[in-house]
Amino acid sequence: MESLDLSDADIIVSSSHAFAKGVLTTAEQLHISYIHSPMRYAWDLHFQYLRDYGLDTGIKGHLARWMFHRLRLWDRQTANNVDLFLANSDHVRQRIWRTYRRPARVLYPPVKVEKFGLQREKDDYYVSVSRLVSYKRMDLIVEAFRAMPGRKLVVIGDGPQMRSLQAHCPPNVTLMGWQTDEVVREYLANARAFVFAAHEDFGISPVEAQACGTPVIAYGVGGSAETVRDVRQLPEPTGLLFPQQTAASLMEAVEDFERLSGRISPDACRQWAEGFSEARFKREFSALVEEAWVCWKNDPQTLEQKMLGSGP
Known part of the structure; x- marks a missing residue:
């Protein structure tokens, strides 16, 4: 990143989950960095990554x-x-403040909701779409459904955990591996609910499920707490959040969902998901850059204060 010569640009926008924000800039350039996550393997998930890759000893x-x-x-x-x-x-x-001690402005990422059609009639299965890596906690979801043999789960995705999941997969769980976008859309649209157990920074898949009119059962920490409207707490609900990242907590959530799912409308799910659309992102991003450029030209030293305030 430090080898890139961007000296001809007036405005630099970096989209960063690790290194992109490290580009070198001059005093005359405005640098806006869109952070998807401070690098997790160096900060929040450091010790987990060391264990996963056998680098802890x-x-x-x-x-x-x-x-x-x-x-x-x-x-x-x-x-x-x-x-x-x-x-x-x-x-x-909040993680940016904890890591860099800098305030930030929230701009939800674009989701291709227009590629997902609303489906009001649902089949009798649950679905989860994810990379099969440890922090996504697909093992937790499979464990929970092992204890609920009367309920069907379809898992779409591939990754390092596939072999271990296959070795301990119960009969009511189907591991489909990698699938095309068309297949993913079909299973999302027809599922009774989408199940999500990761502590995610935002989480695109739960929003895609809601774009299909499919409710989401998600671990209620991180981005899911912002993208899913809990049926027990909010009007126009789109799903249900469970409080602990455990199989028991997920099992209880599934029970609660089946008891309360009549309150969740596929149309409400779709309407909520449209608030994360690409059109919304383009509109808000363009306005934000224009506002930042005007503030920067007037007084660079007060840009952050004018755009964000000065605290977390």
Whole structure:
């Protein structure tokens, strides 16, 4: 990133989950960085990543810890190259403050909701679409449905956990592996509900499910708490949130969902999802950049204060 020569640009927009915000800029350039997450493997999920890749012990472990330490120093230092931080959720905004001690403005990312058709009639199965990696907690979802043999679960996606999930897959769970977009849309549209157990920064898939008129049962921490309207707490609900990242908590949530699902309208799910559309993103992003550029030209030193205030 530091090798990119962007000296001819007036405005630089970096879209970053790790390194993009580290581009070098001049005093005459406005740098807006859209942060999808401060790098998780260096901060929030550092120890989990070390365990997952066998780097928590031994010589390789010591080397990895040293490299991640240097990476954290670089990551925090390059935050000074950013004039205005944008966050893709309020959850990420809080993480930006904790990591860089900089305020950020929330701008939800674009979701291709127009590619998902509203389906009001549902089949009798639950679905989850995800990369099969540890932090997505697909093992938790499969464990929960193992204890609910009368309910069907379809899992779409592939990844490092596929083999271990296949080895312990109960009869009521179908592991489909990677599928085309058309197949994914079909299963999302016809499912009774979409199940999501990850602690995610935003989470595109739950919004795509709601665009189909399909309710979401999700772990109620992170982006899901912002993209799913809980049937027990909010009007015009679109799903149900469970409080603990455990199989028991998910099982209880499924029971509650089946008892309360009559209150959730497919049309309400679709209407809520349209609030995350690409058209909405383009409109809000363009207005935000225009506003930031005017503030920057008038007084660069007060840009952050005018756009965001000065606290978390």
